[in-house]
Amino acid sequence: MSCVTLAAAAKINLYLRILGPRTDGYHEVAMVLQSVNLRDVIHLTTQSRKEFVITCDHPQVPTDGTNLAVQAARLLAEQFPHQATGLTIHIEKHIPVAAGLAGGSSNGAAVLVGLNHLWGLGLTLAELQALAARLGSDMPFCVQGGTALGTGRGEILEPLPPLTGGAVVLAKFTNLSISTPWAYRTYGENFSHSFALATGQESDHFVQILASHSLAEIASHLHNDFESVVLPAYPQIQELKQGLLNTGALGSLLSGSGPTVFALYADLTQANQAVSALKTNYREVDFWVAEFCHWGVQITSS
Ligand code: C5P
Numbered sequence: 001m002s003c004v005t006l007a008a009a010a011k012i013n014l015y016l017r018i019l020g021p022r023t024d025g026y027h028e029v030a031m032v033l034q035s036v037n038l039r040d041v042i043h044l045t046t047q048s049r050k051e052f053v054i055t056c057d058h059p060q061v062p063t064d065g066t067n068l069a070v071q072a073a074r075l076l077a078e079q080f081p082h083q084a085t086g087l088t089i090h091i092e093k094h095i096p097v098a099a100g101l102a103g104g105s106s107n108g109a110a111v112l113v114g115l116n117h118l119w120g121l122g123l124t125l126a127e128l129q130a131l132a133a134r135l136g137s138d139m140p141f142c143v144q145g146g147t148a149l150g151t152g153r154g155e156i157l158e159p160l161p162p163l164t165g166g167a168v169v170l171a172k173f174t175n176l177s178i179s180t181p182w183a184y185r186t187y188g189e190n191f192s193h194s195f196a197l198a199t200g201q202e203s204d205h206f207v208q209i210l211a212s213h214s215l216a217e218i219a220s221h222l223h224n225d226f227e228s229v230v231l232p233a234y235p236q237i238q239e240l241k242q243g244l245l246n247t248g249a250l251g252s253l254l255s256g257s258g259p260t261v262f263a264l265y266a267d268l269t270q271a272n273q274a275v276s277a278l279k280t281n282y283r284e285v286d287f288w289v290a291e292f293c294h295w296g297v298q299i300t301s302s
Contacts, residue, residue, distance in 0.1 A: 008106035020195035030203035035145040036290040041092040058093035068108030083119040098177035100256030109142035145296020167271035183257035219251025247274035
């Protein structure tokens, strides 16, 4: 029996444009993805019985074949039947579920990295990412982490210089979740006229701003197309975003298709003060304070 423990980082989108529908049912996007050190912990243990058993300490996480961690293990077992063993997967959940933070994708990415190690597969980062792309558009980024430009359906990645300093507050209404397919579909129904206008050039501009390393400048250029469908449909999220801005945040944005909103602060002290101030007024909201990080998955013990 051998085991490995991994940390899997959440991601936020600092920039997200939906460029138009594709023939495969997905949408072409241009996005800047950023890892933050809010992490799940994944324990993988080989076992002699040839089956995959998954447990999780969070009741909303499925423990069947719909879990991306199980799908990742199955995909690698199909590809490498001679190296594959039985496996128990235990997930300690800290990243909120169905929140726009790629929590499920990060767990799948951790299983790919962990099994590459446990089963001695010798797969490169690019090979792991190609497998990850078969399971989810965000998953190749989760394998690599850091700061990256994502194009195609989000799986074509160009690493960007790391963001350092500052602090991030993540805020999510406890009982709210938003379906990503709904958000894409509703955007298409209401904003298809802007598809032709949206080009990659705007993301080039944001990437230049990132290179300036000025957090204030970056924060004032945050953009997410999903806000135009999610904020009108969920006014409480718009109000929460305004609440974050009122605490002196440099900028605030919906993450992915939501419902989490994040806000950027100059440092951890300001971020913690903001959360203390907001907690009393927003009793149905969970808050987390995090920092940018340069990794997506880390092996923490083996
Ligand atoms: O790739 P993933 O399984 O995470 O995507 C979930 C859903 O989100 C897809 O089934 C699709 O409806 C939508 N999606 C999309 N365009 C993308 C990524 C996701 O339309 N670039």
